[in-house]
Amino acid sequence: MLRRIFWNPEWNESLFLVSCAERLMQNPTEFSAKHSEDEILNRIIRDLKNNSSILDLVAAEYLQFRLMFVYREDSQLQQEITYHSRLQSLVVEDVE
């Protein structure tokens, strides 16, 4: 656990993805929305490439992510899918 103080790049990437997701929900400009979507897509693609077993298993040609927000309403937890990304071809190296 102590190691996390000095080296935690994966978790910081995760936190940035949370920031991107929140930005997508805050009525961003078209440019800003594309930037956040690209950042999330690029990181998912990178993870898929780094984990070839998942890629073999899925064998998908396109990628789409969705954002699901969990919130509390009274004492109940509610889930709501608030965003669907564009369909991104997995053949392309990087999202531009």
Add this chain to the structure above:
Amino acid sequence: MSLFLNFDLNLGLNFGLNLGLNIDFIEAIRLTEVLMGFAFAQQSLEYLKFAGRERILFVVRLALAILLVIGFQSAWVLVLLLLIGLAMLHRFQGPYNGGSDRIGLLILCCLCLVHFAPTQYWKEVAFGYLALQTILSYFMSGWVKIVNTEWRTGRALCDVFQFSAYPISESLRGCSSSPRLLFLMAWSVMLFEMLFPLSLFSDVGLIIALIIAASFHFTNACVFGLNRFFLIWIAAYPSILWLQSRVFTTS
């Protein structure tokens, strides 16, 4: 030749013993630079693990952070680091790491002003501003929580452990089933943050408050993975220590 004169003379090896209750302006500035340099170097190394085309930006940032730690041409190094900070804001369309990036930029701006301000008065104003903003960062954080019913009842912290997006381990998520403990934790955090400014009135009180605050950031780093907050917030502490000795210590 003058470029090399302050190479390791300012490394700040005497800071540890001198940190006590009185820290002079020059020492505080230098200690802030050293701590921020370490924080920026650590951040840059983390960025480099995943960086793509922007890799060069973080290589330069890492080199500048090292120069800042050893005290080589600090004023200009700070200006370059500020420019890189702005480039990073553009690259990530905002802060990459939320509050830790924001306070990093605040420290950078204030240190640049300290180095380039025309008089000692304005240098102290700039550094004092950093101290006040850091103190306010705790107070406002406590205020935002205490006016929120979810935080007052302890439910907010319960929800954080139960289903937040923070990368919490499964064993720690089990803490959400201990509402009484989380209630106590929530109120401890809120009261500490709200009362933090009062610590300025006591030398010992401030030292204790800073140790508790650093421990708080340390815990957040371990539990929630917020390691960058720990390192960069500590870099702002010398400004608070200096402000306290400047304003509240009469001897």
